[in-house]
Amino acid sequence: MTTRTQAIVIDESRCVGCVACSKACPTQALRVRQNLVRANRALCIDCGACISACEHGALRPRTSTSADLQRFKLRVAVPSMVLFVQFGDDVRPGQILHAFRSIGFDLACDIS
Numbered sequence: 001m002t003t004r005t006q007a008i009v010i011d012e013s014r015c016v017g018c019v020a021c022s023k024a025c026p027t028q029a030l031r032v033r034q035n036l037v038r039a040n041r042a043l044c045i046d047c048g049a050c051i052s053a054c055e056h057g058a059l060r061p062r063t064s065t066s067a068d069l070q071r072f073k074l075r076v077a078v079p080s081m082v083l084f085v086q087f088g089d090d091v092r093p094g095q096i097l098h099a100f101r102s103i104g105f106d107l108a109c110d111i112s
Contacts, residue, residue, distance in 0.1 A: 005062065006039070006041055006044060006046060006062065007046035007048075007061060007062050008039070008044065008046060008048070008050065008051065008059055008060070008061060008062065009059070009060050009061070009062050010037055010039060010058060010059055011057065011058050011059070011060065012036050012037075012058070014056050014057050014058040015035070015036050015037050015056065015058035016035070016056050016058075017032050017034075017035030017036060017037070018032075018055075018056070019032050020053045020054060020055065021037055021050035021051075021053050021054045021058070021059055022037065022050075023053070024049040024050055024052065024053035025044075025049060025050050026045075026047060026049060027043045027044065027045055027047075028040075028043060029041075029042075029043035029044040029045075030044075030050055037050075037058060037059070048061065066103050066104050069104045069105070070104075074106055074107075075104060075105045075106045075107075076105065076106065076107045076108075076109065077097075077100040077105040077107070077108040077109070078108075078109050078111060079096070079097075079100070079108070079110070081112040083096065084096060084110070084112070093110050096108075097109070097110060
């Protein structure tokens with residue numbers, strides 16, 4: 001069984017145990033134990049609600065560079081529908097898909 005890489009990284013050195021992230025988590029994947037946030041990776045859906053809720057920067061998204069794409073033979077982007085609505089009405093889905101192709105993806109698909 002392979003374990004998937006979580007999209008959220010916890011920086012324990014910045015956690016103050018305030019439980020804001022735990023309260024924001026829709027799946028109850030986060031708990032504060034001994035004044036540090038702990039994640040139940042089986043419950044986490046990588047929604048990012050905890051990142052927005054944390055005022056101390058203890059949670060951040062895992063990122064990679066466009067150079068990391070080069071290790072793949074075929075690079076396909078299948079963005080979430082949530083991404084499209086973040087740009088507002090003046091940015092069309094086709095423009096967003098074109099942007100994915102311009103940064104190194106071979107194909108970008110809207111499956112909504």
